[in-house]
Amino acid sequence: MKFGVVVFPGSNCDYDTFHVLRDVFDKETTFLWHKDHDLKNCDCIVLPGGFSYGDYLRSGAIARFSPLIQEITEFAQKGGIILGICNGFQVLLELGLIPGVMLRNKNLKFLCQHIHIRIENDQTPFTRSSKAGQILKIPIAHFDGNYYATPETLVELKKNDQIVFRYSDPDGSISEMANVNGSMENIAGLMNLDRNVLGMMPHPERASEALLGSADGKIIFESIIDYIESRK
Amino acid sequence: MKIRILISFKESILDPQGQTVKNALHTLGYDFIKDVRQGKVFELELDGISEDRMNEVVPEIAHKVLANPIIEKFDWKIIK
Numbered sequence: 001m002k003f004g005v006v007v008f009p010g011s012n013c014d015y016d017t018f019h020v021l022r023d024v025f026d027k028e029t030t031f032l033w034h035k036d037h038d039l040k041n042c043d044c045i046v047l048p049g050g051f052s053y054g055d056y057l058r059s060g061a062i063a064r065f066s067p068l069i070q071e072i073t074e075f076a077q078k079g080g081i082i083l084g085i086c087n088g089f090q091v092l093l094e095l096g097l098i099p100g101v102m103l104r105n106k107n108l109k110f111l112c113q114h115i116h117i118r119i120e121n122d123q124t125p126f127t128r129s130s131k132a133g134q135i136l137k138i139p140i141a142h143f144d145g146n147y148y149a150t151p152e153t154l155v156e157l158k159k160n161d162q163i164v165f166r167y168s169d170p171d172g173s174i175s176e177m178a179n180v181n182g183s184m185e186n187i188a189g190l191m192n193l194d195r196n197v198l199g200m201m202p203h204p205e206r207a208s209e210a211l212l213g214s215a216d217g218k219i220i221f222e223s224i225i226d227y228i229e230s231r232k
Numbered sequence: 233m234k235i236r237i238l239i240s241f242k243e244s245i246l247d248p249q250g251q252t253v254k255n256a257l258h259t260l261g262y263d264f265i266k267d268v269r270q271g272k273v274f275e276l277e278l279d280g281i282s283e284d285r286m287n288e289v290v291p292e293i294a295h296k297v298l299a300n301p302i303i304e305k306f307d308w309k310i311i312k
Contacts, residue, residue, distance in 0.1 A: 058300060094300070101302045108248055148245070148303060 004042030013049035047088025060090030089199030106182025165189030240271035
């Protein structure tokens with residue numbers, strides 16, 4: 001299987017993501033330049049973290065006008081697997097592939113720290129190797145991660161089990177304390193209705209080697225690989 | 233022709249930056265300030281467009297690009 005990591009001007013987790021997929025998981029991985037119109041036959045597209053277009057206007061707002069977005073949208077409509085991490089999640093929200101929007105963190109601070117998330121749904125291509133209730137220690141690094149959706153959207157998200165990760169205490173309880181950025185319902189990761197597009201604020205690529213403090217994020221890439229290889 | 237577009241949060245959205253500014257103003261003794269809402273301003277210079285077309289296209293631009301309609305609203309006027 002083959003991964004594609006999209007590079008926008010201002011992406012800065014593209015090389016970390018590339019390294020983890022190629023060197024830790026030993027999978028064929030390629031960069032996809034945002035100005036091209038070619039997904040190079042990738043099975044999974046990763047929108048990495050960073051500050052695409054300097055976060056001008058709103059985080060992720062300009063990246064959605066990049067040429068490659070046309071192919072990415074078609075790929076999503078055909079059921080292709082897409083993972084948006086941090087700024088990648090913000091791009092998916094601005095694109096409308098996932099409902100909602102990010103507001104500035106409730107404490108108005110850029111948050112760069114390890115946090116815990118609880119897996120809410122293990123019946124997804126992104127979490128199928130995990131168990132619901134499992135807790136991951138994983139870093140976040142963002143200014144705009146305070147998830148907001150209209151009350152009607154929130155009802156739909158819950159009804160359709162689209163909430164994949166929630167910020168939790170280390171023991172797994174969903175508390176206000178654990179909700180570092182102020183997100184509605186402690187939401188840290190969400191997928192679309194068709195379950196092939198996931199956006200998450202935490203950085204699994206920064207938690208894929210024990211040497212770097214945690215390897216808990218590996219389960220997400222393992223799940224994707226398992227899903228795609230089982231499909232072939 | 234020059235127009236000014238003002239983007240601000242909808243009333244239902246909490247604006248922590250506005251709150252912080254309000255608190256700062258209160259610290260300075262301006263305690264008659266009841267609320268502060270922060271927004272964004274865009275000034276667009278237009279050329280070769282009829283007024284009818286402008287009335288049609290400016291809200292479109294604001295809605296599609298400049299504001300995120302889930303959380304923001306906009307207002308605009310001709311300034312020159």
